[in-house]
Amino acid sequence: MDSHIAAVPLEKAYRLLNHGPSILVSARHxxxxxxxxAAWACALDFAPPKLTVVLDKATRTRALVEGSGTFVIQVPTAAQLQLTHAVGTHSLDAQPDKLARAGVQLFQMEGVEAPCVAGCSAWLACRLIPEPHNQAAYDLFIGEVVGAWADTRVFRDGHWHFEEADPSWRSLHYIAGGRFYAIGEALDAQQ
Amino acid sequence: MDSHIAAVPLEKAYRLLNHGPSILVSARHxxxxxxxxAAWACALDFAPPKLTVVLDKATRTRALVEGSGTFVIQVPTAAQLQLTHAVGTHSLDAQPDKLARAGVQLFQMEGVEAPCVAGCSAWLACRLIPEPHNQAAYDLFIGEVVGAWADTRVFRDGHWHFEEADPSWRSLHYIAGGRFYAIGEALDAQQ
Known part of the structure; x- marks a missing residue:
């Protein structure tokens, strides 16, 4: 495993998603x-940590998640702008070499069944909590986070350090039509 | 109504939330x-537009949403940092003058039952889609967006204009412990 990747305590895993980044969903079956x-992923609970993600019926990834019952949600970086857009706009069905073309390198996190995408800032290994009505009616999937990791160059001691890290580590926040915003300036509310 | 507020076509309403901002939930009953x-709100569908929001059982707002079946999700700005933190950390039960203390000014959007918070950048009027299992098991609420508006100084023609607007208009993305990030730089993927 990359020496910069460190486990994140499960009770702080929600912080990896709390700022609403666009994410990558990976699965194997x-x-x-x-x-x-996907832009539609969101924290759902603190302990045990859970999250929601919307997986359209047209996506191949959805079938892999349903088949295996596991998936990884990872947070791509500004350096992965093109990769993120490519895996969000091309389907494995139409483009069998989609991952190679997009420059995706996969690796295995110890103890995690689904593959992880190298170069991201954070990874949340999830176990699908089957909710057939939500999945059928809303394309809405619920996962329990069973493991979390982050790259210590941008997330460590339970906190994001976007303001000190190179801008290439910033998270991506998708709008539409290829337009993303990177996360910006840190603002601290007075307690 | 503020002359800067304009309706957003429902098919583009998802763009108001797509970048994952922390939001304000308002309700009346x-x-x-x-x-x-709340930081845990997310787009769920395009047409008709839907969204999810997590409302803890301890919140007074949840009871108002359950009682009235309607609510508004609005996107606060960097200028509303203290207001956002205040209404996220104080309960109406413990602090009956919570809204006044936080500096919240409410207004009515025409045709919308729930009150709206002045000074935000966008408003999504929602009708609760009752899903008792999700609400009880996960504190997860689903709303259909029945009306959307934005302040044209930062969102117009179906697009956010954070990069041209004053930085005080940037959306807020909460992490924990009073730490928010403002949304940052625009990045366009090559098509």
Whole structure:
């Protein structure tokens, strides 16, 4: 494992998603790996940590998540702008070499079944909590976070350090039509 | 209505939330108004637009949403940093003058039952889609967006203009312990 990757305590895992970044969903089933980008992922609970993610019926990743019952949510960086857009706009069905074309490098986090995307800032390994009505009616999937890791160059001691890290580490926040915003300036409310 | 506020076509309403800002939830029931901040809100569908928001059982706002079946999700600005933190950390039960103390000014959007918070950048009027299991098991509420508006100084023609607007208009993205990040630089992926 990359020497910069460190485990994040589960009770602080929500912080990896709390600022609403666009994310990458990765999954593996029956020897097939896939990765897609999604803007509609959100923390759902603190302990045990849970999250929601919307997976359209047209996506191949959804079938892998349903088949395997596990997935990884990871936070891509500004350096991965093109990769993120590419895996969000191309389908594995239409483009079998989608991952290679997008420049995705996969690695295995110890003890995690689904593949992880190298170069991200954070990874949340999830176990699907089956909710057939939500999945069918809303494309809404709930995961329990069973492991969390981050790159210590931008998240350490339970906090993001975007303001000190190189701007290439900033999270991406998608709007539409290829337009993202990077996360910006730190602002501290008076307690 | 403030002359800068303009309706947003419902098919573009998802863009108001797509970048994952922390939001304010407002609701009214039986003559009681309340506003709370939440980081766990997310777009759920395009057409008709839907969203999810997590409302803890301890919040007064949740009871107002359950009672009235309507609520407004609005996007606060960097200028509202202290207001946002205040309505996210104080409860109406413990502090009956919570809204006045936080500096919240409410107004009515025409045709919307729930009150709106002045000074925000965008407003999404929602009708609760009752899902008792999600509400009880996960504190997860689903709303259909029935009206959307934005302040044209920062969102117009279906797009955010954070990069041209004054920085005080930037959206807020909460982490923990009073630490927010403002949204940052625009990044365009090559198509």
């Amino acid at each position: 029956d020897g097939i790996d896939n990765v897609m980008a | 039986d003559g009681i108004d309340n506003v709370m901040a």
